[in-house]
Amino acid sequence: MIASAAFDILLCLLIVTVAVGSVAARDLFGAVALYIVYGLLLAIGWVRLGAVDVGLAEGAIGAGLTGVLLLGAAARLKAAPDPPRLRIVPLLLCLAVSLGLGAAVLSLSVPQPGLVPLVQENLAASGVGNPVTAVLLNFRGWDTLVESVVLVVALVGVWALAPDDLWDGRPGAAQRVKRDAVLNTFGRLLPPVGLMVGIYIVWIGAYAPGGAFQAGTVLAAVWLLAIMAGVAEPPPVRRPLWRALLVLGPAVFLLAGLHGTLWGAFMSFAPAKAKTMIMAIEFTLTLSIAVTLAMLVLGRPRRPA
Amino acid sequence: MIADAVTVLLIGAGLFFFVAGTVGFVRFPDVHSRLHALTKADNLGLGLVVLGAALQAPDAATVLKLVLVWLLTLAAAATVAQLLARSALEDGAP
Incomplete structure (x- = not known):
């Protein structure tokens, strides 16, 4: 019990660290490499939550395919001029959007017990x-x-x-x-x-x-x-x-x-x-x-x- | 009970090789020795972890899937190691 809780806490810390590393990385290639690691760790997180379907999708599409697309984009952007430096106004706007989205999600009332019983009831009819x-x-x-x-x-x-x-x-x-x-x-x-x-x-x-x-x-x-x-x-x-x-x-x-x-x-x-x-x-x-x-x-x- | 003990031993040994491979990856001076550390030690480590996990598998199909995972990783690691080593050589790595 304690071991699995420790594992989950470590995993969460790793996910957040790698996410920050990806956003803060100086070069594009490094940012994409960390983004792929982030996707794989996230897949493990979904498996820990029992959402194996989501874990598979995150690993295959989130980390694998999106990673390859971003690597290709990064390689083509290499010829472009200096990467844009950190700008204050876009940063503040991004923060405002993130905080707004977070607040909106948190303020949603979650009807208990959710839709799970409804899905289970009708599973037989779904085929x-x-x-x-x-x-x-x-x-x-x-x-x-x-x-x-x-x-x-x-x-x-x-x-x-x-x-x-x-x-x-x-x-x-x-x-x-x-x-x-x-x-x-x-x-x-x-x-x-x-x-x-x-x-x-x-x-x-x-x-x-x-x-x-x-x-x-x-x-x-x-x-x-x-x-x-x-x-x-x-x-x-x-x-x-x-x-x-x-x-x-x-x-x-x-x-x-x-x-x-x-x-x-x-x-x-x-x-x-x-x-x-x-x-x-x-x-x-x-x-x-x-x-x-x-x-x-x-x-x-x-x-x- | 014995199976559990053997599993712990095998996975423990596997983790040791993963750590050794990672230490080599961080400490070794050039691309080729780093690749060597990563692909050799990790493949052995994964093999030991798969063996340990196979002892806990509920049926033969699960064992086969675990072995398939190991074989696929072996093939992928061997291929990628060759490709990376050659591209490093062409880029003028020592």
Whole structure:
């Protein structure tokens, strides 16, 4: 008991220290490195709270994918002039926003006993056994649908940065990797295992921690590794098949939601069909999330198709 | 009871190698010896921690997952060590 309390206190201190270190770091690379450590520690914190789903998402997306995106941004900003120095007015504004948000959250009245009993009562009708998946895909499917669309919109924003002559080009730099070199071997060794882990995470999400976002991140990482290792080539952004993959998940989700209007309300699933529909949404959403996240990391088109 | 004692011993030994690897990472003078300390000692340390944890696993599937975690970490650490070492060499590290 005392040992676990000591561990939690130490973990909290570490999280706060690393967060302050990330904000106060002098160079961009150091700030991003500490931010990744911060995300991993936060994932451990979520696991300590029993929120394994959130821990997985934080580790995969918060630390891993966001970390890679920020590293890429930091590398591109290197050529930029001196990083801006600390300015008093923006600092005060940020502090005011943070304090205001904190006060707003603290002043919310939390109805006891919350929504947990309601979710447990209706879990049988949701089609899945994992309450987190039931909330994300069924009870509050709206939020997840919009989240998956936001990702695609973000990618459209990245692609819009392409210069005119590369509008249909390939993203990412050309990789020169020797066959049978270390990275090439690793890039051929890992994808089979990574594919299995990704499919496992989305499948297990029906009754244990896991789901489309975590699995999609794993699959995106596998694909990016294969690209870096010279095993796969990123497709030109114009190819219809890949564009279809990007919107497949949100489209299936939307169709399933529309189907709900036939028997009840928009975005509601009949209990008898809920499991099938949720699994269809989860698997297609995983594919779309994987392709979208990987393409976000690859960035705008950089070379001719 | 015996399994618990062996677990404590194995995980204790694993933690020792993690500490040793971290001390090496902080104290060693150049990139290559630091990489050596990190990837060799930590891989052994993680192997011992996995062994210790495997003794507490409820079923064979959990043991397999633990071993898979160790193997994946081994492969990733070995690959990353090679890549970092080469890029340090190309940047002119001693």
